[in-house]
Amino acid sequence: MPANLPPQYYEAERRYREAKSLEDKISILQEMLAIMPKHKGTDKLQADLRAKLSRLRKTIEKKKGPSRKYHPYRIPREGAAQVILMGPPNTGKSSLLSALTKVSPEVAPYPFTTHEPVVGMMPYENIKIQLVDTPPFSLEFNFPWLAEIIRRGDLLLAVLDLGKDDILDQVEIVLKKLEEFKIKPQIKRKEKSEDEIQESSGNVFKKVVFVANKDDIEGAEGRVSVLKEFYQEDFPVIVTCAKSPQKMERLKERIYHHLGIIRVYTKVPGNPPDMQDPVVLRKGSSVIDAARAIHKDFVKNLKYARIWGKDEFKGQKVEREHPLEEGDILEFHT
Ligand SMILES: Nc1nc2c(ncn2[C@@H]2O[C@H](COP(=O)(O)OP(=O)(O)OP(=O)(O)O)[C@@H](O)[C@H]2O)c(=O)[nH]1
Ligand SMILES: [Mg+2]
Structure with a gap:
């Protein structure tokens, strides 16, 4: 009986031959088995392949020390925030990624294209948000560095x-992987209690948004209903289509919204603010956080600030702890 292997198998095999480290070889062998x-x-x-895999694993077991810690892909955060694209x-x-940024990763109609x-970088109004495309989740194996990237x-x-x-199975895979990676999704309807945080030491809490893609395909509408019926109380669901520029604009807005960040602007006395260079802060930040984000010395010397915003009168004098809102303009006085 012929093996009938798909093209991405041969591509993985080529990478296997070129791989230098044992860890890479193991990871690629697992990928080949999954494909x-x-x-x-x-x-x-x-x-x-299984025999090879087990030999390599034994070799690596024998090696001790720091060489076993393996993080080939530490992705430094750039821009206002780092957003991970993950899934089956x-x-x-x-x-x-290709529709939202200038990068053109490989796209293909079969699974395991990205490895x-x-x-x-995704431009959004006057800021840039970093997007990270990742290899697919597989029930059979994990890329050894994938958990770390997603956790960050x-x-x-x-x-x-x-x-x-199989839309609900896809969600199951996502939830199973998050559990394996020790990531607790923040559930919409639930405030997390102190106990829960204590209990789940080793876990990180992350906001997870479902991006239901390919809504242009026949039958999508019914699947959206099923997905929402089961999950919309717990997770935000965005329905979209990578092929629709309009929906991509909407997706950018939603991503920004779910990041839970605000933009504030600074000015020096007598000059207009620079509206192209926002200070990006978490929602709930105050004047002192903005000062800290600009320069740590500012914090020590800051006496008060003046603010131009929705809730205050123009140029109102405010204290260090005054809460900030999206679009506020600040003038620091030291
Ligand atoms: N009809 C339709 N097809 C889409 C859409 N988005 C992606 N595709 C197609 O789906 C297939 C897979 O797309 P990829 O972007 O390679 O998917 P991926 O999730 O990166 O795949 P892996 O890297 O293998 O996990 C390709 O044939 C795309 O052209 C969409 O919104 N609508
Ligand atoms: Mg891909």
């Missing part, structure tokens, strides 16, 4: 495929 169709024609090949295979993660993170993101977008009937 390989499982039938009689591939039985022998599967067994060979072929849902359109790379297509979204390393790809980073792009400011916002996680779980990209789902509305073109397929």
Whole structure:
């Protein structure tokens, strides 16, 4: 019986031959096993790969010390925030990165196209947000560095495929992976209690938004209803289409909204503010946080600020703890 291997298998095999480190080789072997169709024609090949995998794992076991800590992909945060595109295979993660940034990652109609993170900057009004495209979740294996990348993101977008009937299974895969990666999604209807935070030591809490992509495909509407019926109370759901420029604009706005950040502007006395250069802060920040974000010395010397915003009269004098709102303009006095 012929093995009938898909093209991405051969591509992975090529990377396997070129891989230098044991960790890379292990990761690629796992990927090859996941990609390989499982039938009689591939039985022998599967067994060979498993044997190789187990030999490599034993070799690595014998090695001790820091060389076993492996983080080849630390992605430095750039711009206002770091947003992760993650999810099951072929849902359109790379297509979204391509539609939202200037980066053109490989996009293909079959699963396991992406095998390393790809980073792009998404312009949104006067700021830039960093997007990270990741390889797909697989139930059979994990890229060893994937958990770390996702755990460091400011916002996680779980990209789902509305073109397929298994929409609820896709969500299950996402939730299972998050659990494996020790990431607790912040549930919309639940305030997290102190106990819960204590209990879940080792876990990180992250906002997870479902991005239901490919809403142009027939049958998508019904799947959106199913998805919302089951999950909209717990997770924000954005319905979109990587092929629609209009929906991509809307998606940018939603991403900004869910990041929970605000932009404030600064001015020096007698001059207009620079509206192109915002200070980006978490929602709930106060005058002192803005000062700190600009320069740490500011914090020591800051006496008061004047503010131009929605809730105050123009140029009102405010204290260090005064809360800030999106669009506020500040003038610091030291
Ligand atoms: N109809 C339709 N097709 C889409 C849309 N977004 C992506 N696709 C197609 O879906 C397929 C997979 O897209 P990718 O962007 O490679 O998906 P991915 O999630 O990055 O895939 P992996 O890297 O393998 O996990 C490609 O054929 C895309 O052209 C969409 O909104 N509508
Ligand atoms: Mg991809």
